[in-house]
Amino acid sequence: MSTPDQRKRYKAFWAKHAEVVKEWGKRGYCYPPPVYPAMPEDLRDLRCGAKTRAGTPCMLNSLYGNGRCKYHGGLSTGATSKEGKAKVAKNGFKQGWHKQSPCTVNNS
Numbered sequence: 001m002s003t004p005d006q007r008k009r010y011k012a013f014w015a016k017h018a019e020v021v022k023e024w025g026k027r028g029y030c031y032p033p034p035v036y037p038a039m040p041e042d043l044r045d046l047r048c049g050a051k052t053r054a055g056t057p058c059m060l061n062s063l064y065g066n067g068r069c070k071y072h073g074g075l076s077t078g079a080t081s082k083e084g085k086a087k088v089a090k091n092g093f094k095q096g097w098h099k100q101s102p103c104t105v106n107n108s
Contacts, residue, residue: 002049007067010043014065048072 002010016037024034048058050072060069067073079085 002046002067006043006046007049009040010046010063010067011065013037013039013043018065 020034020036045061046063046067048060048063048067048069048071050058050068052058058069058072060071063069064073079088
């Protein structure tokens, strides 16, 4: 299982890794590639550990940089800007179709 300290060190490791990649990008990805920091041995087989619906801890070990798996880490929480929300509102809308209001009464 993973402890909060291990999860914090896991996030710090990936933050350091991202810094190295960013510096390499500033150099134009020139040869030789950078030397990445070594992952600590106790973090190699870190498990997600989130509580599942069954009440047991999640045992997946394919984790994102935030220390959680694809089921419990959550990628996008949805649009936050006004432009993004407007774009999401248009998804699934077909030109010429109109949404029917549940309050509309058909007077035929």
